[in-house]
């Protein structure tokens with residue numbers, strides 16, 4: 001029937017079975033946190049675990065970043081294309097320990113460090129790299145944990161699945177609130193565009209209490225990888241080494257890989273489409289993470305610096321304070337001309353991703 005609310009069955013047909021699932025973990029985190037236990041991640045993908053538990057509330061379909069539900073609302077709030085741009089900078093952390101382990105300039109880690117220091121957040125949902133190129137989402141509650149999680153993880157990480165401890169559907173199940181928060185009341189999150197889009201969808205319908213996720217740090221993203229045996233072999237052939245030999249990865253116009261022995265290899269992103277997730281190659285969510293408070297990428301910045309796009313007043317305040325308090329510093333030659341050049345690159349890559 002036409003007017004029926006789309007449920008997980010529809011999500012499975014429209015998104016998952018078509019290989020378009022972003023693996024953000026939003027749908028399962030919502031279902032699990034609310035003790036509905038209808039769906040969960042099974043064999044790496046959202047699936048029914050007990051269909052008879054499904055309330056057919058339609059929330060999973062609604063908050064999925066791939067479906068078009070709630071898109072008008074998001075567009076109103078965050079725009080389209082390159083999104084709302086309040087300011088653009090190239091900056092880096094002033095902390096040498098951060099600079100030694102970060103991906104680009106360590107801005108993400110130092111902003112989170114500042115947020116923890118001023119007790120604006122109790123924890124940050126970030127990604128911890130594991131052996132063999134694997135990663136897992138964790139809530140970092142200390143500077144040491146943030147340091148441990150600095151850098152970029154290339155494999156798909158269902159970050160939002162970790163939010164299960166912090167999310168609740170208040171209108172329906174307000175009594176779960178205390179359990180749901182598990183002691184932490186405000187968190188920041190780092191996420192790729194699909195993840196931040198899910199968060200904003202959830203917030204726009206008040207699924208997450210607005211106070212739970214206080215700050216969204218978005219990472220630019222052209223594509224992501226999930227290394228099954230075949231794609232791992234192809235990837236390792238392309239880079240001419242093992243995934244476990246990689247020390248660091250920077251993604252700008254190319255993927256620049258630094259191996260543990262100090263050697264480097266630059267691979268055009270186009271060449272990696274064969275090993276990118278099918279869902280990423282088909283992804284039309286804007287490249288420069290328009291749903292974040294602050295979006296960060298390597299594109300347009302010199303080595304050792306992060307490109308920073310300020311998108312909300314919240315983001316502006318945090319960046320200016322962190323700058324003033326000496327957690328981060330601007331590139332010494334930063335100027336209007338450079339800002340225009342960076343925006344041009346962002347527009348170019350936004351268009352490129354949108355056209356794939």
Ligand SMILES: Cc1cc2nc3c(=O)[nH]c(=O)nc-3n(C[C@H](O)[C@H](O)[C@H](O)COP(=O)(O)OP(=O)(O)OC[C@H]3O[C@@H](n4cnc5c(N)ncnc54)[C@H](O)[C@@H]3O)c2cc1C
Nearest residue numbers: 102103104105106107108109126127151153222297298299
């Ligand atoms: C999958 C992926 C694709 C990217 N693609 C591009 C691109 O095409 N162009 C571009 O300019 N920049 C891209 N970036 C962003 C870039 O790699 C840096 O993350 C960004 O510039 C911030 O650098 P930093 O040194 O300030 O961050 P850091 O201080 O190193 O901190 C990075 C933070 O992000 C978290 N993080 C790492 N991996 C993930 C992940 N998979 N999901 C969620 N959080 C994560 C870390 O735990 C850490 O807290 C991508 C990042 C990722 C993870």
